Amino acid sequence: MSTITTISESVGANRIVPTIAIPYPVGNPNLSKVVEEDLREKLVRRAITALGTEVEETTYF
Amino acid sequence: MSYKVLYYVNQFFGQVGGEDKAGMAPVIKDEKVGPALGFDQLMGEDAEVVGTIICGDNFFNENNEEAVKFIIDAVSEKNPDLVVAGPAFNAGRYGMACAGVAKIVADELKIPVITGMYEENPGLETSRAKAIVVETTDSAAGMKKALATMSDLARKMLKGEKLGYPEDEGYFAQGKRLTVFSDKRGSERAVEMLLARFKGEEFKSELPMPVFDRVAPAAAIKDLSKAKIALVTSGGIVPNGNPDRIQSASAQKWGKYNIAGKDSLEGEFYTIHGGYDPVYANELPDRVAPLDMMRKFQKEGLIGEVYEYFYTTTGTGTSVGNSITFGSEIGKELKEAGVDAAILTST
Numbered sequence: 001m002s003t004i005t006t007i008s009e010s011v012g013a014n015r016i017v018p019t020i021a022i023p024y025p026v027g028n029p030n031l032s033k034v035v036e037e038d039l040r041e042k043l044v045r046r047a048i049t050a051l052g053t054e055v056e057e058t059t060y061f
Numbered sequence: 062m063s064y065k066v067l068y069y070v071n072q073f074f075g076q077v078g079g080e081d082k083a084g085m086a087p088v089i090k091d092e093k094v095g096p097a098l099g100f101d102q103l104m105g106e107d108a109e110v111v112g113t114i115i116c117g118d119n120f121f122n123e124n125n126e127e128a129v130k131f132i133i134d135a136v137s138e139k140n141p142d143l144v145v146a147g148p149a150f151n152a153g154r155y156g157m158a159c160a161g162v163a164k165i166v167a168d169e170l171k172i173p174v175i176t177g178m179y180e181e182n183p184g185l186e187t188s189r190a191k192a193i194v195v196e197t198t199d200s201a202a203g204m205k206k207a208l209a210t211m212s213d214l215a216r217k218m219l220k221g222e223k224l225g226y227p228e229d230e231g232y233f234a235q236g237k238r239l240t241v242f243s244d245k246r247g248s249e250r251a252v253e254m255l256l257a258r259f260k261g262e263e264f265k266s267e268l269p270m271p272v273f274d275r276v277a278p279a280a281a282i283k284d285l286s287k288a289k290i291a292l293v294t295s296g297g298i299v300p301n302g303n304p305d306r307i308q309s310a311s312a313q314k315w316g317k318y319n320i321a322g323k324d325s326l327e328g329e330f331y332t333i334h335g336g337y338d339p340v341y342a343n344e345l346p347d348r349v350a351p352l353d354m355m356r357k358f359q360k361e362g363l364i365g366e367v368y369e370y371f372y373t374t375t376g377t378g379t380s381v382g383n384s385i386t387f388g389s390e391i392g393k394e395l396k397e398a399g400v401d402a403a404i405l406t407s408t
Binding site for chain 1: 273274275276278279280281282283285288290296337338339340341342344345347348349350351353354355357358363364384402404405406407408
């Protein structure tokens with residue numbers, strides 16, 4: 001899970017979840033607490049889905 | 062004056078035998094054997110090969126300590142000015158042995174080493190920074206050319222002459238950055254490069270892009286509800302007070318912290334990572350390492366469990382070399398702990 005996904009690609013990560021921003025990849029302090037939690041839940045769920053998905057090459061989720 | 066050279070070859074080039082002799086223990090001969098003979102002739106009056114070490118490839122790799130001791134003793138006895146190993150072409154075990162010689166002799170005994178390898182030889186990566194590794198063909202058909210280049214470079218090394226650029230001299234770049242003076246400043250050189258590129262002319266970058274790493278994708282987890290998943294971050298999240306003193310840039314180490322029974326990192330953890338505004342991560346570290354959601358999914362049964370330790374280091378300025386070491390060490394621990402997958406977050 002990263003924001004600068006080109007770096008993730010360059011080091012050979014095969015399952016990549018693009019995130020929000022460098023200082024808060026899995027969050028967003030500009031949102032209300034509840035909305036931010038929804039956002040984080042969605043992103044982490046995506047990462048877990050990625051772990052359960054077969055990939056042949058670098059894939060974005 | 063004539064310099065002294067000690068030569069290292071494997072059982073095949075040492076004319077002892079093929080694969081059936083790969084287990085032979087090292088011996089040293091006063092004669093010049095195999096490529097040592099050709100090398101000696103090319104050096105003419107400038108240097109003489111004073112001995113040839115012959116060692117089986119399997120022996121070197123399987124009884125490394127013994128082989129190392131033998132080489133140290135031989136070097137102390139012969140007291141050479143330079144050690145030559147190979148060329149190993151694309152022979153993997155021979156290449157690893159030549160790399161081993163480079164490590165002992167160049168790194169530890171501080172005597173220069175020259176060897177030769179094909180670009181895909183696995184020995185190249187571990188030896189190129191320590192020894193001068195001449196680029197060879199993949200088979201011994203390229204022996205004549207390899208020895209010619211090796212002897213040319215050896216002559217310069219022995220005489221203490223500066224070697225030219227790797228691509229001009231025929232050896233592999235050692236990953237060194239040197240200061241050179243240019244008659245044009247950087248902006249001019251950059252614009253010239255850009256114009257050449259626009260015109261489709263040849264240009265050469267002064268800072269080659271790193272080669273992208275390729276990793277074979279891991280298989281998908283079949284049953285997530287039974288999976289043990291670890292949380293790993295390069296976002297510098299550590300317990301308040303940073304007990305292990307992990308560096309805030311150019312990390313020299315990583316840490317692992319017990320998170321069993323915790324539903325979030327809030328309040329007990331913060332970031333020591335330099336280079337990004339820490340306010341948001343300090344307010345809620347789960348914005349960088351989302352333990353809160355991992356725990357939620359564990360409770361829901363979407364995943365089996367969250368591994369009881371989370372792993373952390375600082376990403377900024379951390380060398381690729383250190384990163385590879387950290388990754389290998391952390392990966393090994395996770396594997397041994399029966400972790401099925403890791404979520405790696407990066408700032």
